[in-house]
Amino acid sequence: MTATEVTILDKTFVPYITEQEIADRVADMAAQINKDYEGRKPLLIAILNGSFIFAADLFRGLHIDAGISFVKLASYLGTSSTGKVVTAIGMDANITDRHIIIVEDIIDTGKTLHEFLPEIYGRNPASVSITTFLSKPSALQYDVKARYTAFDIENKFVVGYGLDYNGLGRNLPCLYILKDRSE
Numbered sequence: 001m002t003a004t005e006v007t008i009l010d011k012t013f014v015p016y017i018t019e020q021e022i023a024d025r026v027a028d029m030a031a032q033i034n035k036d037y038e039g040r041k042p043l044l045i046a047i048l049n050g051s052f053i054f055a056a057d058l059f060r061g062l063h064i065d066a067g068i069s070f071v072k073l074a075s076y077l078g079t080s081s082t083g084k085v086v087t088a089i090g091m092d093a094n095i096t097d098r099h100i101i102i103v104e105d106i107i108d109t110g111k112t113l114h115e116f117l118p119e120i121y122g123r124n125p126a127s128v129s130i131t132t133f134l135s136k137p138s139a140l141q142y143d144v145k146a147r148y149t150a151f152d153i154e155n156k157f158v159v160g161y162g163l164d165y166n167g168l169g170r171n172l173p174c175l176y177i178l179k180d181r182s183e
């Protein structure tokens with residue numbers, strides 16, 4: 001892996017989790033899912049954009065019968081008192097009675113999934129679990145629990161492996177974290 005820092009626009013990031021560490025953890029997660037979902041033909045629903053690389057790597061590690069579908073969540077400022085409204089674009093798969101595994105790149109505050117989960121439950125799936133590449137436990141503000149988490153990380157901004165800073169950095173093969181000004 002590249003052990004040097006990278007600058008994206010106005011911010012500098014330093015290496016945080018290596019490609020090998022990522023590959024090993026994702027392989028472990030896939031093995032666990034293979035075991036837990038044997039015979040249940042789960043449907044993975046990956047939340048775009050950030051999860052596309054994690055979803056591809058995880059999916060390739062599944063040897064059980066499994067499907068995958070993608071949704072993009074668009075946020076709008078609504079006029080209702082709930083404030084943010086999340087609309088799922090591409091929720092065309094019939095998920096009734098299916099075992100659903102939601103695939104996220106990161107759970108930060110948990111707001112995105114907190115708002116999306118009712119949409120999933122409203123379609124009467126057989127079961128729902130969440131798998132996430134990253135989680136920031138100290139940033140969590142909603143009651144959202146992932147069954148599978150590759151890495152719990154500190155509450156700082158990260159990029160790479162699908163995650164962006166202002167649209168850039170998604171193609172970095174490992175994970176980078178915002179450099180402290182003091183470093």
Ligand SMILES: O=P(O)(O)OC[C@H]1O[C@H](OP(=O)(O)OP(=O)(O)O)[C@H](O)[C@@H]1O
Pocket residue numbers: 047048049050051104105106107108109110111112113164
């Ligand atoms: O737990 P939360 O605080 O809601 O944050 C997590 C969400 O933030 C990121 O999405 P983002 O809005 O950056 O869109 P992107 O995936 O298209 O980059 C990420 O993909 C999660 O969906």
Ligand SMILES: Nc1nc2[nH]cnc2c(=O)[nH]1
Pocket residue numbers: 106108156157158159163164165
């Ligand atoms: N790229 C990126 N997107 C996020 N969305 C929520 N938290 C993060 C983060 O730390 N990095």
